[in-house]
Amino acid sequence: MSLGAGGGRDEIEALIALMARLPGLGPRSARRAVLHLLRRREGQMAPLAAALARVAETARDCPVCGNIAVGGTCEICENPARATGEICVVEDVADLWAMERGGAFKGRYHVLGGTLSALDAVGPEELGIPRLVERVQAEHVTEVILALNATVEGQTTAHYIAEALERTGASVTSLAQGVPIGGELDYLDDGTISAALRARRAL
Amino acid sequence: MSLGAGGGRDEIEALIALMARLPGLGPRSARRAVLHLLRRREGQMAPLAAALARVAETARDCPVCGNIAVGGTCEICENPARATGEICVVEDVADLWAMERGGAFKGRYHVLGGTLSALDAVGPEELGIPRLVERVQAEHVTEVILALNATVEGQTTAHYIAEALERTGASVTSLAQGVPIGGELDYLDDGTISAALRARRAL
Numbered sequence: 001m002s003l004g005a006g007g008g009r010d011e012i013e014a015l016i017a018l019m020a021r022l023p024g025l026g027p028r029s030a031r032r033a034v035l036h037l038l039r040r041r042e043g044q045m046a047p048l049a050a051a052l053a054r055v056a057e058t059a060r061d062c063p064v065c066g067n068i069a070v071g072g073t074c075e076i077c078e079n080p081a082r083a084t085g086e087i088c089v090v091e092d093v094a095d096l097w098a099m100e101r102g103g104a105f106k107g108r109y110h111v112l113g114g115t116l117s118a119l120d121a122v123g124p125e126e127l128g129i130p131r132l133v134e135r136v137q138a139e140h141v142t143e144v145i146l147a148l149n150a151t152v153e154g155q156t157t158a159h160y161i162a163e164a165l166e167r168t169g170a171s172v173t174s175l176a177q178g179v180p181i182g183g184e185l186d187y188l189d190d191g192t193i194s195a196a197l198r199a200r201r202a203l
Numbered sequence: 204m205s206l207g208a209g210g211g212r213d214e215i216e217a218l219i220a221l222m223a224r225l226p227g228l229g230p231r232s233a234r235r236a237v238l239h240l241l242r243r244r245e246g247q248m249a250p251l252a253a254a255l256a257r258v259a260e261t262a263r264d265c266p267v268c269g270n271i272a273v274g275g276t277c278e279i280c281e282n283p284a285r286a287t288g289e290i291c292v293v294e295d296v297a298d299l300w301a302m303e304r305g306g307a308f309k310g311r312y313h314v315l316g317g318t319l320s321a322l323d324a325v326g327p328e329e330l331g332i333p334r335l336v337e338r339v340q341a342e343h344v345t346e347v348i349l350a351l352n353a354t355v356e357g358q359t360t361a362h363y364i365a366e367a368l369e370r371t372g373a374s375v376t377s378l379a380q381g382v383p384i385g386g387e388l389d390y391l392d393d394g395t396i397s398a399a400l401r402a403r404r405a406l
Binding site: 037044 | 227234245247248249255259
């Protein structure tokens with residue numbers, strides 16, 4: 001989308017194009033965001049540029065679990081208070097952050113970085129599944145919790161991982177499916193209600 | 204909002220907080236955007252940081268009209284093809300960009316940077332209105348088009364500017380109000396329909 005103010009404002013146009021590639025921003029809202037920053041060049045634009053550059057420079061994938069780490073292994077892998085006997089497998093760093101916000105899991109993670117997909121040529125190697133199996137054996141892990149999304153791809157990947165881990169002797173579990181806390185039955189899809197009914201518990 | 208992954212990820216948290224201050228992004232979508240960038244550190248995060256830094260460094264307010272300029276006066280003021288006899292007064296750079304997208308105006312601009320507001324201590328001086336009056340006289344401007352928003356603040360400011368320009372002899376006009384192109388009467392507010400009726404024209 002052109003700014004319409006003649007040539008030469010290429011730098012601002014390039015910035016808008018980069019902003020428009022962020023999730024949740026389109027060309028219009030990217031332009032609004034850039035204008036907002038242009039009016040706050042000292043207070044917001046320069047600090048944002050510096051923060052982005054710093055994180056782009058220092059952030060790495062944790063070589064152990066695949067979480068985002070600022071230099072070396074991530075803070076969860078380095079934290080001696082985190083139990084080494086449990087590994088929670090998640091698809092994505094976003095899912096790891098979601099688990100951490102819950103605060104209920106005190107073990108360590110394995111971030112797959114996606115799901116198995118023949119179409120996109122994502123195999124077990126790309127997801128670090130052989131590395132996970134090695135880790136389960138080397139770290140004497142007793143339980144692997146599969147916290148994958150309740151999608152077809154997530155569940156296919158979960159089954160593959162469960163099979164791959166069979167010979168390690170670790171127990172493989174997955175998150176319970178059911179009615180979310182505060183959830184109203186009327187607004188839930190049929191699949192969730194059926195799953196919650198199948199997994200019903202005695203009060 | 205905490206990432207929940209222990210201390211030390213302060214840099215990523217700081218980045219999310221900065222992103223969350225952009226219009227159209229809240230804490231959740233800022234986190235999503237940062238995660239998106241963290242997965243594309245080379246391809247998107249570093250270029251975005253560089254583009255922001257470059258624009259923050261080079262962008263200035265045009266000393267003549269208040270438009271955003273990359274070094275010195277802006278491209279519109281520097282363009283000899285733009286008529287010097289007409290000045291279009293807009294509240295904001297965003298409005299200037301909107302006018303330019305229309306492509307119908309071939310003159311120059313004056314960007315107020317806001318509207319008169321006793322509460323926010325924004326007076327004529329802050330909006331550069333004395334400078335506009337000087338410019339109208341010095342550049343022999345024959346018409347000043349007030350393209351201010353159709354809000355109470357915009358219209359109050361428009362009246363003030365019209366009065367301030369009275370002694371310059373330039374004719375002061377404002378954008379026509381009426382039914383937008385493609386607009387359906389059923390979806391228009393009553394004020395717009397009344398204004399369009401009052402300004403009706405012979406076919």
